[in-house]
Amino acid sequence: MKINFCAGPAVLPTSVIKELQQMLIDYKNTGVSLLSISHRDKVFDEVHASIQTNLRKLLNIPSDYSILLMQGGATAQFSAIPMNLAGKHNRALYLCTGIWSEKAAKEAEKFINVETTTQNNISLKEPCDYIYYTDNETVDGYQVKELAKSCDTPLVCDVSSSFLSKPVNISNYGLIYAGAQKNAGIPGVTIVIVKDSLIQKKNNIPIVFDYDLTKKSDSVYNTPSVISWVTFELILNYLLEKFDTLEKVAEFNQEKADLLYNAIDNSNIYVNNIDEKYRSNMNVIFQLKSEELTKKFLKEADERGFYGLKGHRNVGGCRASLYNAVSLADVQALVAFMKEFENAQL
Amino acid sequence: MKINFCAGPAVLPTSVIKELQQMLIDYKNTGVSLLSISHRDKVFDEVHASIQTNLRKLLNIPSDYSILLMQGGATAQFSAIPMNLAGKHNRALYLCTGIWSEKAAKEAEKFINVETTTQNNISLKEPCDYIYYTDNETVDGYQVKELAKSCDTPLVCDVSSSFLSKPVNISNYGLIYAGAQKNAGIPGVTIVIVKDSLIQKKNNIPIVFDYDLTKKSDSVYNTPSVISWVTFELILNYLLEKFDTLEKVAEFNQEKADLLYNAIDNSNIYVNNIDEKYRSNMNVIFQLKSEELTKKFLKEADERGFYGLKGHRNVGGCRASLYNAVSLADVQALVAFMKEFENAQL
Numbered sequence: 078m079k080i081n082f083c084a085g086p087a088v089l090p091t092s093v094i095k096e097l098q099q100m101l102i103d104y105k106n107t108g109v110s111l112l113s114i115s116h117r118d119k120v121f122d123e124v125h126a127s128i129q130t131n132l133r134k135l136l137n138i139p140s141d142y143s144i145l146l147m148q149g150g151a152t153a154q155f156s157a158i159p160m161n162l163a164g165k166h167n168r169a170l171y172l173c174t175g176i177w178s179e180k181a182a183k184e185a186e187k188f189i190n191v192e193t194t195t196q197n198n199i200s201l202k203e204p205c206d207y208i209y210y211t212d213n214e215t216v217d218g219y220q221v222k223e224l225a226k227s228c229d230t231p232l233v234c235d236v237s238s239s240f241l242s243k244p245v246n247i248s249n250y251g252l253i254y255a256g257a258q259k260n261a262g263i264p265g266v267t268i269v270i271v272k273d274s275l276i277q278k279k280n281n282i283p284i285v286f287d288y289d290l291t292k293k294s295d296s297v298y299n300t301p302s303v304i305s306w307v308t309f310e311l312i313l314n315y316l317l318e319k320f321d322t323l324e325k326v327a328e329f330n331q332e333k334a335d336l337l338y339n340a341i342d343n344s345n346i347y348v349n350n351i352d353e354k355y356r357s358n359m360n361v362i363f364q365l366k367s368e369e370l371t372k373k374f375l376k377e378a379d380e381r382g383f384y385g386l387k388g389h390r391n392v393g394g395c396r397a398s399l400y401n402a403v404s405l406a407d408v409q410a411l412v413a414f415m416k417e418f419e420n421a422q423l
Numbered sequence: 424m425k426i427n428f429c430a431g432p433a434v435l436p437t438s439v440i441k442e443l444q445q446m447l448i449d450y451k452n453t454g455v456s457l458l459s460i461s462h463r464d465k466v467f468d469e470v471h472a473s474i475q476t477n478l479r480k481l482l483n484i485p486s487d488y489s490i491l492l493m494q495g496g497a498t499a500q501f502s503a504i505p506m507n508l509a510g511k512h513n514r515a516l517y518l519c520t521g522i523w524s525e526k527a528a529k530e531a532e533k534f535i536n537v538e539t540t541t542q543n544n545i546s547l548k549e550p551c552d553y554i555y556y557t558d559n560e561t562v563d564g565y566q567v568k569e570l571a572k573s574c575d576t577p578l579v580c581d582v583s584s585s586f587l588s589k590p591v592n593i594s595n596y597g598l599i600y601a602g603a604q605k606n607a608g609i610p611g612v613t614i615v616i617v618k619d620s621l622i623q624k625k626n627n628i629p630i631v632f633d634y635d636l637t638k639k640s641d642s643v644y645n646t647p648s649v650i651s652w653v654t655f656e657l658i659l660n661y662l663l664e665k666f667d668t669l670e671k672v673a674e675f676n677q678e679k680a681d682l683l684y685n686a687i688d689n690s691n692i693y694v695n696n697i698d699e700k701y702r703s704n705m706n707v708i709f710q711l712k713s714e715e716l717t718k719k720f721l722k723e724a725d726e727r728g729f730y731g732l733k734g735h736r737n738v739g740g741c742r743a744s745l746y747n748a749v750s751l752a753d754v755q756a757l758v759a760f761m762k763e764f765e766n767a768q769l
Contacts, residue, residue, distance in 0.1 A: 079454035083461050086649055094447055094456055101444045108425035109730055110440055112609050112654070115429050117736070148495045149631045152645035156629035187627045258646055263458050265611045265648040281533045283502035283629070285495045299498035300604055302611040302648055303432055308458070384455055390463070 080407045082397040083385025084215055084360060085238070085258040090319075090402045093311045100307065111307060116300050124310050125295065131313040135323055138247050138270060145269040146296040146306065148285060151177070151237045151256040154267060155184035157286035158233055158252070162275060163189045164206040170230075172197060174221055175214030176391060177235060185209070199226035207231045207251060213239035215259075216389040218362035218396065219355050231275060238359050240268070241316060242401060243327035251275050257305060259359070260401045262312050265305030316401070326401060333399045333408045334358040340412040346370070346419050364394040371395065374418055381414055426753045428743040429731025430561055430706060431584065431604040436665075436748045439608075439657045446653065457650060462643050470656050471641065477659040481669055484593050484616060491615040492642040492652065494631060497523070497583045497602045500613060501530035503632035504579055504598070508621060509535045510552040516576075518543060520567055521560030522737060523581060531555070545572035553577045553597060559585040561605075562735040564708035564742065565701050577621060584705050586614070587662060588747060589673035597621050605705070606747045608655040611648030662747070672747060679745045679754045680704040686758040692716070692765050710740040717741065720764055727760055 081088035100111035107120055114121060129144055138144065147153065158181075159169060168190040171182035174197075185191050192202065199208055208230050213220045215238040226232070231251025240255035247253070252271040258264040271288060278289045290298055320326045338356060341347045347363045349356065365371045371394060378386050388394035397411060427434035446457035453466055460467060475490055484490065493499065504527075505515060514536040517528035520543075531537050538548065545554055554576050559566045561584040572578070577597025586601035593599070598617040604610040617634060624635045636644055666672045684702060687693040693709045695702065711717045717740060724732050734740035743757060 078449065081455055081459055083459060085646065086459050086461060088459050089456065094458065097458070098444055098447045101440055101447065103424065107730075108728065109427055109429075110435065112440065112443070113427055113429065113432050113434050115432060115731060116610075149499070150494065150645045153495070153629070153631045156631065184630055187629070256646065263648070263650065264462075264646045265651070283499070283533070283632070284530055285499045285502065286629070299496045300431065300602065300610045302609070302651065304609065304650060305611070305648065382454065384453075385461060 079382050079384040080410055081384045082399070082403065082407075082411065084389070084396060084398045085256070086263060087259050087398060087400045088402045089262070089308070090312070090315050093308065093315055096311055097304070097308060111304060114303055116297050116303055121303065121306075124306055125297075127310050128306065128313060131310075131317060132268070135241065135313065135316060136245060136247060136270070141273050142247060142270055143273055143276070143292050145271065145288060145291045146301065147267045147269055147291060148265070148301065150264065150267055151235055151254065153286065154235070154254050154269065155181045156188065157282075157288070158207075158209070159185040159188040160282045160286055161277065161279065161288045162207050162231070162233065162252070164277075166204045166206045168192065168203060168205045170194060170199065170201060170205045170208045172199065172208070172210035172221070172224070174211060175217035175219050176389070177214055177216065177237075178209070178211040181209060181211065181235060197221055197224050199224065199228075201228055201230065205230050207233045209233045209235075211235040213237075213357050213359050215360050215398075216392055218349070218357045218360045219351055220357040220359070222354060231272070238398075241312075241323065241326065242330050242359055244323040257309055259398075260312070262308035263305050265302030266309055268309075329405075330358050330399060330401070333403065333405055334361060336405070336408050336412060337361050337397060337399065340415055344415065344419055346422060347415060359400060360396055360398045362388060362392070362394055362396045368393070370422070377418060378414065383411060383414065425728050425730040426756060427730045428745070428749065428753075428757065430735070430742060430744045431602070432609060433605050433744060433746045434748045435608070435654070436658070436661050439654065439661055442657055443650070443654060457653060460649055462646055462649055467649065467652075470652055471643075473656050474652065474659060477656075477663060478614070481587065481659065481662060482591060482593060482616070487619050488593055488616055489619055489622065489638050491617065491634060491637045492647065493613045493615055493637060494611070494647065496610065496613055497581055497600065499632065500581070500600050500615065501527045502534065503628075503634070504553075504555070505531040505534040506628045506632055507623065507625065507634045508553050508577070508579065508598070510623075512550045512552045514538065514549060514551045516540060516545065516547060516551045516554045518545065518554070518556035518567070518570075520557060521563035521565050522735075523560055523562065523583075524555070524557040527555060527557065527581060543567055543570050545570065545574075547574055547576065551576050553579045555579045555581075557581040559583075559703050559705050561706050561744075562738055564695070564703045564706045565697055566703040566705070568700060577618070584744075587658075587669065587672065588676050588705055590669040603651060603655055605744075606658070608658050609651050611651030612655055614655075675751075676704050676745060676747070679749065679751055680707060682751070682754050682758060683707050683743060683745065686761055690761065690765055692768060693761060705746060706742055706744045708734060708738070708740055708742045714739070716768070723764060724760065729757060729760065
């Protein structure tokens with residue numbers, strides 16, 4: 078099997094895949110395949126209950142926040158957030174730090190007045206309904222590690238590619254959300270954690286974007302992707318069993334990231350130009366000196382069994398995503414290969 | 424294993440489940456699990472190409488129609504259709520024949536002026552941008568088998584629960600769409616077949632609803648549910664191999680429906696009150712004379728290994744869905760059990 082550094086859909090723990098494989102034939106002795114289990118079946122209610130309990134435990138979610146499970150990926154939330162959170166100011170501030178926050182800001186302009194900034198020391202020129210940022214820019218390898226704001230405007234955060242990789246103080250946020258296909262399983266479910274006081278009943282929001290309706294219908298107004306929910310459930314179980322807390326998950330991820338950034342910084346052919354304090358622990362990007370050399374590197378990496386190292390098509394170069402299911406041994410193998418490749422170029 | 428008559432997510436062919444089970448470990452010798460394959464990988468382009476080719480073949484789709492693969496289920500299309508198809512009239516006619524068409528009409532009112540009718544001999548009082556109906560009402564067991572209209576207003580049809588169960592003359596439609604979790608696999612992908620001339624570039628549609636953008640980005644603007652696409656691909660292969668044409672699929676489904684409706688009509692305890700010419704071939708509903716007897720029937724059916732026979736929570740009673748993957752032997756077993764249960768009540 079290949080060693081998978083893909084940015085998403087991402088590698089899953091082998092134990093989770095094996096459980097799913099079993100469930101495909103007979104889901105928990107129901108006599109029905111996981112793929113055919115009804116979302117109205119009691120066994121599916123148990124999946125939902127388990128997700129709610131274990132996610133609350135891992136992230137220490139306060140009781141005045143709801144967990145909504147939605148469809149359409151982070152991109153659907155780019156629209157849903159302004160639609161749901163637009164209030165008396167009809168205005169939002171977007172911190173633009175890379176491709177994903179820029180996409181979110183551009184989409185929001187369809188539904189609300191948008192101001193943008195690139196300064197993570199936030200001050201508002203005009204009152205806003207919310208302040209939006211992207212915790213980890215998956216494409217750019219940039220992570221907003223600190224954000225200063227002096228107002229009490231609710232903070233909204235796209236945590237797609239750092240979700241469950243570290244603790245989060247939920248009370249600092251009005252809303253955080255994540256697509257599942259990084260650290261929470263496979264595409265098909267988007268996790269929205271939102272303060273109840275921000276959920277408004279509105280009349281003209283499309284059903285699939287409607288937070289109020291989603292909450293009232295326990296996230297099953299319409300048919301969800303059953304296997305995406307079950308995979309998320311299994312991932313939560315796995316994290317609790319293997320790491321117990323997100324503090325320990327974060328330590329593990331820091332160790333992997335340090336190893337790879339050190340290898341890059343100590344090399345003569347790999348470069349990462351991001352200010353150290355903003356370097357992403359989840360998506361490590363690096364460039365080689367020419368496009369030709371990048372191609373050669375990627376080709377040989379592929380032949381040596383590494384998958385998903387090509388940078389995003391918008392930025393080129395290379396990218397190694399170090400999500401929770403990537404092991405230390407995987408990163409050690411990559412670092413060893415990078416050194417070997419470098420030596421071969423001398 | 425249970426015999427599955429669930430309305431959706433529905434039973435899949437065993438051969439498809441076995442293929443998926445294999446792919447979960449190693450997808451087509453890539454060395455990567457199906458669950459971790461990137462939607463930007465060449466092997467995923469092949470999945471999309473195969474879906475396009477085989478769906479065009481099965482449904483004989485004219486070249487001036489596009490196949491879009493979207494997210495959010497049929498419910499997302501309830502919003503997307505009026506948003507995309509609203510034109511100079513800013514008005515649509517909805518034929519309301521049951522729960523799903525009523526939900527669609529109610530949702531459309533958020534975005535366009537909606538007129539409703541219950542007559543499937545359509546005449547327009549005012550010019551409309553489109554006429555909408557639901558081919559098969561999954562909850563009500565009602566199928567619109569003929570529709571007469573004298574105008575050239577584009578026809579839009581929700582074919583979710585009859586998709587791939589019979590041939591469709593695509594040229595009669597401006598747009599048809601279906602959630603996958605009946606005859607086309609599992610939740611997570613919605614198939615939209617739309618005449619190119621109806622796709623308009625609009626500025627204020629949410630990204631995930633935008634037909635123009637979906638077409639231009641080959642349905643992968645954002646991360647799709649990879650396993651839902653692959654399951655759909657496998658289902659198309661299965662239909663071509665096992666039946667070759669949708670005419671043959673329709674014959675097979677008719678045989679199963681006739682068997683079950685005959686059993687109901689010839690019984691003294693089961694009733695289906697729908698006019699014969701509107702009876703659904705896909706979702707056969709039936710009532711027993713009391714709620715108590717219904718409960719007893721469902722309990723014994725469950726004990727005997729039948730799954731998913733409970734009617735939709737909005738209408739009660741019983742429902743047996745006879746999708747493509749339900750075998751004739753499955754229906755024979757159900758009919759035998761129904762007779763046995765009836766005799767035991769004497």
